[in-house]
Amino acid sequence: MSAQSLNTPLVLTRRRPRLAELAFNFAIRACVFFALGFLLALLAFVVYKGWSRLDSRLWEGMPTARKSRIDTAGVQSAILGTLWVVLTTAAIALPLGISAAIYLEEYADNRRWYNRILELNIQNLAGVPSIVFGILGLGIIARAFGLGFSVITAAITLALLVLPTVIIASREAIRAVPSSIRHASLALGASKWQTVWRQVLPAAVPGIATGSILAVSRAIGEAAPLLMLGAVTLVLFNPDGFDSVYTTLPIQIFNLIKAPFDGFQELASAAIVLLLAILLAMNALAIFIRNRYAKKW
Amino acid sequence: MKADGSSTVGPLTSVAAELYAEEQPKVKVSVGTSGTGGGFEKFCNGEIDIADASRPIKDTEKAACDAKGIKYAELEVANDALSVVVNKNNDFVDCLTTEQLKKIWDKDSPVDNWNDVDSSFPDKKLSLFGPGTDSGTFDYFTKEINGEEKRSTTNYTPSEDDNLLVQGVSADEGALGYFGFTYFEENTDKLKALKIDSGNGCVAPSVETAQDGTYAPLSRPLYVYVSDKALEREETIDFVEFYIDNIDDVVNEAKYVPLTDAQKTELSKQYEAVKAKA
Numbered sequence: 001m002s003a004q005s006l007n008t009p010l011v012l013t014r015r016r017p018r019l020a021e022l023a024f025n026f027a028i029r030a031c032v033f034f035a036l037g038f039l040l041a042l043l044a045f046v047v048y049k050g051w052s053r054l055d056s057r058l059w060e061g062m063p064t065a066r067k068s069r070i071d072t073a074g075v076q077s078a079i080l081g082t083l084w085v086v087l088t089t090a091a092i093a094l095p096l097g098i099s100a101a102i103y104l105e106e107y108a109d110n111r112r113w114y115n116r117i118l119e120l121n122i123q124n125l126a127g128v129p130s131i132v133f134g135i136l137g138l139g140i141i142a143r144a145f146g147l148g149f150s151v152i153t154a155a156i157t158l159a160l161l162v163l164p165t166v167i168i169a170s171r172e173a174i175r176a177v178p179s180s181i182r183h184a185s186l187a188l189g190a191s192k193w194q195t196v197w198r199q200v201l202p203a204a205v206p207g208i209a210t211g212s213i214l215a216v217s218r219a220i221g222e223a224a225p226l227l228m229l230g231a232v233t234l235v236l237f238n239p240d241g242f243d244s245v246y247t248t249l250p251i252q253i254f255n256l257i258k259a260p261f262d263g264f265q266e267l268a269s270a271a272i273v274l275l276l277a278i279l280l281a282m283n284a285l286a287i288f289i290r291n292r293y294a295k296k297w
Numbered sequence: 298m299k300a301d302g303s304s305t306v307g308p309l310t311s312v313a314a315e316l317y318a319e320e321q322p323k324v325k326v327s328v329g330t331s332g333t334g335g336g337f338e339k340f341c342n343g344e345i346d347i348a349d350a351s352r353p354i355k356d357t358e359k360a361a362c363d364a365k366g367i368k369y370a371e372l373e374v375a376n377d378a379l380s381v382v383v384n385k386n387n388d389f390v391d392c393l394t395t396e397q398l399k400k401i402w403d404k405d406s407p408v409d410n411w412n413d414v415d416s417s418f419p420d421k422k423l424s425l426f427g428p429g430t431d432s433g434t435f436d437y438f439t440k441e442i443n444g445e446e447k448r449s450t451t452n453y454t455p456s457e458d459d460n461l462l463v464q465g466v467s468a469d470e471g472a473l474g475y476f477g478f479t480y481f482e483e484n485t486d487k488l489k490a491l492k493i494d495s496g497n498g499c500v501a502p503s504v505e506t507a508q509d510g511t512y513a514p515l516s517r518p519l520y521v522y523v524s525d526k527a528l529e530r531e532e533t534i535d536f537v538e539f540y541i542d543n544i545d546d547v548v549n550e551a552k553y554v555p556l557t558d559a560q561k562t563e564l565s566k567q568y569e570a571v572k573a574k575a
Contacts, residue, residue, distance in 0.1 A: 066315060069315070149299075149344065232328060234307075236327075237325050258304070
């Protein structure tokens with residue numbers, strides 16, 4: 001520290017916390033605690049309520065409508081139904097969304113009116129309520145295309161629902177790759193395609209993966225559009241194909257909560273904990289991939 | 298084999314499907330609960346085999362079925378007594394007339410105090426709880442009490458989840474609500490069911506009064522509709538037959554009001570007629 005700064009009049013450097021600053025500091029801390037406290041209270045409540053049912057019965061048992069069988073019941077068909085629907089959703093939405101992002105970032109000419117319309121459309125789609133996708137799925141995919149109330153109908157609808165999120169996240173990731181990388185690749189004689197495939201995409205993978213996982217976890221928690229698409233209350237068998245009848249965890253939880261008998265609410269709470277655990281695991285995976293593979297330029 | 302429809306009848310068909318699956322694990326029965334109206338829409342579109350209904354099919358729905366050439370049979374599988382309930386600690390009311398109920402629940406009803414219902418009741422705020430407007434229970438109650446389907450006050454707390462209604466009424470000493478008998482029976486420690494007087498004295502909801510029809514006008518039959526096309530398949534015939542043969546077990550497991558002997562005879566007759574046609 002130089003002598004100059006020591007000699008500077010104290011009045012200029014003194015930082016006496018002012019009331020407004022203190023109040024602001026307190027307010028933002030209160031916001032964080034409120035959000036966290038609320039989440040913790042909810043978590044504690046469902047774990048407490050579902051504690052007695054948090055064991056292997058949850059995934060080994062099939063659902064029931066009978067009071068006499070609730071002690072051995074579980075949500076196996078809903079767990080497998082969720083897996084079928086979500087994996088199919090990912091298989092549809094990820095290739096489509098990532099390809100669209102590559103086109104928009106690397107190939108599309110922003111001065112063309114159709115590209116601008118495309119972009120506007122994607123932004124808008126991201127804001128459409130999910131129930132609207134459900135109505136679309138019912139009218140077009142289930143009925144007009146004749147796919148019925150099946151795993152594939154649900155997967156296509158959910159894929160449309162998460163597509164804007166995948167595209168937007170992938171575009172961000174691709175945009176974050178410095179253009180010097182592209183220029184260097186092109187300058188060394190690589191074609192446009194080689195540059196995208198061998199340089200840009202590998203560098204963007206962490207961002208794309210993170211965004212995709214978050215998009216897919218949104219699909220897992222969706223119930224509203226699936227209610228329109230005939231995800232049913234009681235399925236005593238696991239899905240065995242794309243045309244199969246199915247149910248998912250959110251739907252099953254919704255129905256369990258409505259049941260008149262004791263014991264069903266506890267099972268619902270246990271299923272909620274399971275659903276939260278799956279979502280938490282997926283988000284943790286997203287963070288892990290981001291930290292592990294992120295490149296520093 | 299797919300069934301869908303009323304969330305009131307859904308548990309019955311679900312129990313039947315479960316019991317059936319224990320005997321015939323290869324046949325896959327699924328049960329949805331998208332509401333009586335939603336069920337008929339799919340049924341008349343040929344998308345499901347069995348429609349669960351808490352009211353008979355409407356003319357508009359019949360027309361939709363006709364348009365698609367779907368013929369069906371109506372089977373009465375159980376009884377229900379719509380229960381009008383108050384808080385357990387409510388000691389000033391035991392019985393309401395249908396007129397009083399109408400006064401409370403009618404469109405644009407100004408009643409918001411027990412005092413307004415009857416001057417002998419104390420000055421206590423009246424808060425109402427009932428099913429949402431998509432429910433068959435709502436349709437049935439409004440038709441029987443207010444004289445017109447869906448004619449109702451909007452000044453009440455609606456929920457599709459009957460457990461929320463139970464909670465609402467049990468937490469508020471001035472509350473009044475209505476829902477299916479099962480939900481009252483499972484919560485008799487928190488709720489008190491009112492007797493209903495439709496001109497022939499006060500009658501409490503119970504298995505007996507629902508069966509003999511004296512709990513009027515709020516006792517109602519519950520239906521299952523089976524399409525003729527579905528009955529062409531051996532497995533559907535088998536399931537429906539199982540459902541009918543074991544109707545007592547099914548109703549008991551689901552905690553509904555069972556059919557009387559006369560109704561059971563009628564059910565068998567209806568079913569024989571359907572089978573002869575198919």
